[in-house]
Amino acid sequence: MLKILLISSDEGTLKEVQQALALASYELFWTRPEEDFISKIQQEKPRAVIIKREGDLETIFEVLKRIKEYDPLLEVIVIGEPESPAAVAEIIRSGGLDYLSVPLQPASLTESLKKLEEKISIRRETFKLEKELANKYIFEGLVSRNARMLEIFSLIERLAKHQITVLITGETGTGKELAAKALHYLSPRKLKPFVVVDCTALPESLFESEVFGYERGAFTGADRSKPGLLKEADQGTIFFDEISEMPPSGQAKLLRFLSEGTFRPLGSTRAVRVDVRVICATNRDLKEELKLGRFREDLFHRINVAEINLPPLRKRKEDIPLLCLHFLERYNQKFGKEVRGVSNRVKKIFFDYHWPGNVRELEKIIERGVSLATENFIDVQHLPEDLIKATEQEVIDDTPYPYTYLTLAEIEKKHLVEALRAADFNKQKAAKMLGITRPALYRKLRKHRLL
Template sequence: MANILIIDDEPSICASLEFALEDDYEVQSTTNPKEGLRWMKEGDVHLCLLDLKIGNQDGLEVLDEIKKSYPHIVVIMITAYGTIESSVKALQIGAYSYLTKPINMEELTSVVKQAIRYNELNQKVEYLTQELERKYSYEGMIGTSQAMRKVYQMIDKVKEVDTSVLITGESGTGKELVARAIHHLGKRKQEHFVVVNCAAIPESLLESELFGYVKGAFTGADTKKQGMFQLANNGTIFLDEIGDMSLALQAKLLRVLQLKEITPLGSTKIEKVNVRVIAATNRDLGKAVEKGEFREDLYFRLNVIQIKLPPLRQRKEDLPHLIRHFLHIHNKELGTHITGLSKKAEQCLIRYNFPGNVRELANVMEASMVIAEGKSIEMSDLPSYLQEDRTTPVSREDAAAVFVGLTIKEVEKEIIHATLQKNKGHRKQTADMLGISERSLRDKIKQYNFSG
């Protein structure tokens, strides 16, 4: 049974509304908005009937506080001072509907019933959305493409062992997510996971950050400080952008990996450490070794197991799942209610190759959702550089990678479908582009049950 809270400054109104609803719902009322908000915090309120004017207090301010603190509660405004302006403002803030005094009890029960049903459906949609995210995700990573399934399989294989792992891939592909998954699924999950961005810390400070220092080790070292390896003891240390580390520091890191011991700056005392090391880079360390920019012995020590993350342009089939994921995440963070993208906006995202990968997609979705005025993201809401259709040329290797794991028939179907779309359904142009006869194309369209 749904719980209804009535907030109105007239006790007689509260009493009559309670009487009208108490047979079908659990109902309580108050003339004090602060008391009503306290009940919401303490209890399970599904719907609130809220007066627009509560003594000297503006009901719209109370509505705003309810929607910010308890967005799951459905609010129906009631007022004797109804104006179009106040009603529109209430709906913009998040009210489900509004009723004017004197209240028609039949209308009240009808609107309340609809609102309760609306709330139930919203909760069901929220649950199904979370289930979909679980279905298409793995420890925060989204995607069911063949390339991502290989990544998940590698994580499963290495999570329980202490072997060093090198995660490679372009910026924004989710290398830290992979490292976190390995840690949190493995035997060290109860211990610390420490992240060090080797590119973000100045070279002069990186050694002291990694290994710590003792008091008096250098000017300004007024106290002893633990290093990242000490903090990560018995846990995992993630060395991001390892390719940016200087050769001198690489030598010291190699010693730590070989002997499992560190010496803090300014100290002669050797400390044993038991740390799993996961490193990541967007550089080709093999080439860096050839150029003398990275130590070969350290490279082989780190690169026992390599997990290569695919760029987003090579797993376009994951885009719908990622888009739905970011819609859900950003709606919660921004307080928006965007349900999807227009067909043109979605096609624009599919065409674009995202050089910034998943991180860029997340930023694009957030920016577009802030700007969007309706329930869906339109082309005009997308960043201007996307509207200008500046797509990055796709290499033959990247294009081929999209079809890895598919059968020949599945690849043929995808290519014919994409070519038909490009030519807006024009069969002769499509047949010419594919290098087949119109009759062959017609047979393929029938075989694969394409429309048009």
Template structure:
């Protein structure tokens, strides 16, 4: 459903348009003059404005200009009489989507409206896709065939197609993001918007405006109309990540949206229905927080309709070999290394570790291992668990004791591991790493070459 404003000083034409569009399922407002139209676009976020070109005083071009100044994403269709096509073309140059020449049939109107709305939808979608492309994990597959993860996947396949809210819980790094994307892919909404809201990073005072939008002038700094993320997800999926971080003060706003399925941009005088599927995730114990009064009870039950708990990696060690192999192949390909398998002893090391950072930590350990490994077998000495790395304050002490996990390693290997650990801590910065190691930059450079370390690959993970 789209919000549409029809502007025409001729009542009969306005009403014909309005009826045609209402029948097609849109929410339609009417304005009998350009001035009234401008008042209206100050009060409501429209997806589309259809305006007559020739009107007394404030004409269609002025309406177009006002609409675009408030929200460049609002589409505008110009209605024009035969003979004024010249000005219609001018309107298109200034941002109108298309023009309709009078007289027109309902079918022609609906067709033009569909195209305009499609363009609007695509634009939003491109934005949400761009956000996802930034995500290096996508597209990713869910690896795992152990009992626990099989059960999770079974449930997900069943629930994905419904519109009910899903709450994913699990420690950090257990695959909550990945699972949310998979739910979307398995749902009938797979081709529609996927909008991610990270509740931990939005400042409290901006939450309402980010999620529900605002009108120009609603508060200082609001220079344009802006749709909220919840409305951008209309027809698609809204992923509320780290929902446990949501401060108590803004929880009622989210609750209201979940209860009513409606949003009201700040400064808009009425609410709009949106059709979104909500998936939420948290690594917090929401139930416990609720009992301590740190999470609203009503919100908890609204979110916890279909709960899915992702097991910690240490509780699903049967998946370790498959996951390790999966990451090994991925990074070998990406880094151009010949390594093809994990040695038996390395697997023992992986299995005996506790994985507080879960799959994300495993991914990092394997990536670093692949980088260190120059043969085709990943061995224990290539496994540098972050837990065993020296704490920052003691960085100058070699990481040997933990790193080798009981395996005797050569002095050269020890040196290489230590250089790596320091470089990593310094974010790949060779100058700082050389200073910490108390060697010259050229010595460091020589050693990097000797050990086949590429500092660029240590820069950011």
């Protein structure tokens, strides 16, 4: 049953709408325009809103703006005294689905609501197709339609078949571990272990014993032997994440292993041979680390047989909508929600943001948004404050403002003229650029004697 909210201060309008809908299966709620109708929308969750025009058109435009800012997908029907075709067109351009004249004809309202239900059905089908499209761009957990990333997917497929060592580079959060897993699970070793060595999490004192293992009595407290992560990965793949953080002693032992295929656990005189594929990843420039003496050059050449460089999210922003859909599906399942998208305001913030934390940062923001959302979309209030502030900071222009000598009225007049020029003097286009209605533009043009 379709839920409808009527915004009107006139009880007569309520009875009129009730009579018009008497033979249809709709659930009708009522609130007055002077009340907090956004809270009523939050509470009742209607799929459509009917607004009774009771003041000038500017009042209707303001109500439409508030509703569309809250939920861009909420459809609005405006009813009122007969209007000119130009005014009706302006209402529809401002976000209204339809304008119906009073006295209200039941057939007109029913037809408008039928149109609304068809639109909802099309939107639902579009959402389904978008999800199907997003699934086509998922490659072993990596999501992208960016040309560079699609090349990388092809490269991963080709490299996966061979036993060569691969170095994956890229900023934090770009998906280096997912790329490593793709190399493993597309390889002949896919049924064998995939073992991760987080080089940032292992202190130097424990690194060798954890990776290469140790014999009983090798050091104080070693009351039993431990095979180590390399032995665990036998027949499979070992992934050294953030290899630039590996201590010098670990680098020396790894170099020996890559050269000879064997290693000695701590406290042992016997060499152990294992068959593993080695994949490494780093968010640092290893060539710079070589110059600084923090990474062995001979080891660098051993691990850099083939390199995969993952681009940052700011260089593949066309993937943001796909990634949002992907993460929405994941966290809807986790939280038992049905969040279907992000608002237009959030989309703008996402496209303006620099994304220092890359895909991982976007995932955490979507996770937070889904957990906090009370509607079927994520809006600005569900985003972290530091993200909104960072976006605001990024759009600040440090260029000195050239019009400080002009009055506010003179600046407005100058800006109106520039907007009209940019729009080739198309007033509808200029009004859209300025973020105001066409009647409001005409009032400002008259005010500054530009008509």
